[in-house]
Amino acid sequence: MKQSKQKRKQDLVETIENNPFITDEALAKRFSVSVQTIRLDRSELGIPELRTRIKQVAETNHDDVKALTNEEIIGEIIDLQLDETAISILDIHEDQVFTRSGIARGHHLFAQANSLAVAIINDEFAVTGRANVRFMRQVQAGERVVAKASVTKKSDDWPVITVNSYVDQALVFKGEFVMSRG
Template sequence: MLEQNPFATDEQLAERFGVSVATIRLDRSALHIPEARERIRRVASDRQDELRSLDEQELIGRLIKLELNRYAESELTVQPVHVFRKTGIVRGHILFAQINSLATALMDADVALTAKAELRFYRPVRLGDNVRARVDVIGEHGDVVRCRAVSQVNSEIAVQGIVWVHKDPANLGADFMDEGEAR
C-alpha cells in the first residue's frame, strides 16, 4: 500500500488493515519503513526544480513534484482550521488556495500572479482527508499561462478547472483581455 501511496499515515494504514496504530508503528519499525513525514520529505527532495515565484512556506499543502513551466503536485491533509466547525467540510477557499498557490509555484518567473480562475467543485472534502492537487501547463499566450488543475481525494475528483497565471504582473491589464487569448 505504501508503494502506491507513500503519504499514507499510520492511522490510515491501521484503518485499511483493521489493526491498531501501535501495530502499524511496530511493523513499520521492524521493516525499517520511515514515518509519513520522512517519506514525504524524501519524495519532495526528489523533485527536479526549485521554486522561484514564491517561498515554499507560502504554498498551501506540501510540494511533492515540480517541473517549472510543466507541472506541479502537492498534498494537503485537512486540519480542523480548514473546515467549518458545524459540518466538518473544508472551506472552498482552502481548496482554491492549494490549486492557486501550486499554479503560481510552477511558473519559472520571479513574480507570478493569478489572472483568472474557473473551478468547479465536485464533492465535499472533509476533516482528515488528504487532498492531492496537480496543475499542468496547457497553453501560453505572451506572459499568460493557462493551466489545468485537478484536486482529488482517494482518486475522486473534488475540484477541477482552469487557472490562468500571469508571469509579468506589471503588464496584467495589457496582455490579458479574455479567456480566448490565453488558449
C-alpha cells in the same frame, strides 16, 4: 496562607491562566493579601485586568479575521517540473472545515491549487489573473487532497494552468488558472 512574593507571583500566573474570570478581590482573598498587592503583582507581571482578559478569551474564538496559513505555498509540493506539471498534497485540518458540517471551506482548496499554479510558472512575479473553479465533492477534515497541475497553454503573457485535486481517486476540485507575469 502567606507566602513569598516570588511564589505568590508564580501561583498568580497559574491561577489566572486556568481561570481568567477571577477578580482581583477574589485573588486577594485566595492569597491573603490586599487587593492593592494583587494589582501590583499583576502590573509587574503584565497581566491585564479582568475585563481585558475576558475580552481576549472571547475574541480568540470569535475573531472574524482568521488568516489563511502564512506560508508562501499552501500544501506541500512533492513534484515539480517548471512550466510543465506539479503535484502538491494538503492535509485538511480540523480548523479548515465548517464546524457545523465538517466540510472543508472552499478557499483552502482554491489556495492549494492557486499556490501550485503560481509555483509551476517559472517567474518571480507570476500572479493569478483569472480563475475558474469547481468544487466537485465535499472534502472532510482528515482527508488528504492531492492537487495535480499542468500547464495547458504555454504563453509568455497568459499561460493557462489546469489543476485537478483528488481525495483518493475521487476528483474533488477542478480549476483553470490564467496567470499573468506581474
